Amino acid sequence: MTSAATAVSRAGSPLVGAEQTAGTATERLQAWWQKYRAYRMTLAELNALTDRELADAGISRAMLRETAYEAAYGFSR
Numbered sequence: 001m002t003s004a005a006t007a008v009s010r011a012g013s014p015l016v017g018a019e020q021t022a023g024t025a026t027e028r029l030q031a032w033w034q035k036y037r038a039y040r041m042t043l044a045e046l047n048a049l050t051d052r053e054l055a056d057a058g059i060s061r062a063m064l065r066e067t068a069y070e071a072a073y074g075f076s077r
Helices: 018-048 051-057 061-073
Strands: 006-008 014-016
Antiparallel strands (some): 006 014
């Protein structure tokens, strides 16, 4: 390695400086987007359940957003 700013991407090509930061930012954005989509899909599925089905699962309608957030992100706000 010629400098501390050099890193190796998953494909094996070296990334230097701004390219390294952009790759990291892109990966973070992709991870955020996947979690956000999981949140929205979970929320939609929970909203589609009847009140009886939610009661059987121990979830009230007021808890839907918090439950979907915890399922997608792994923690509650």
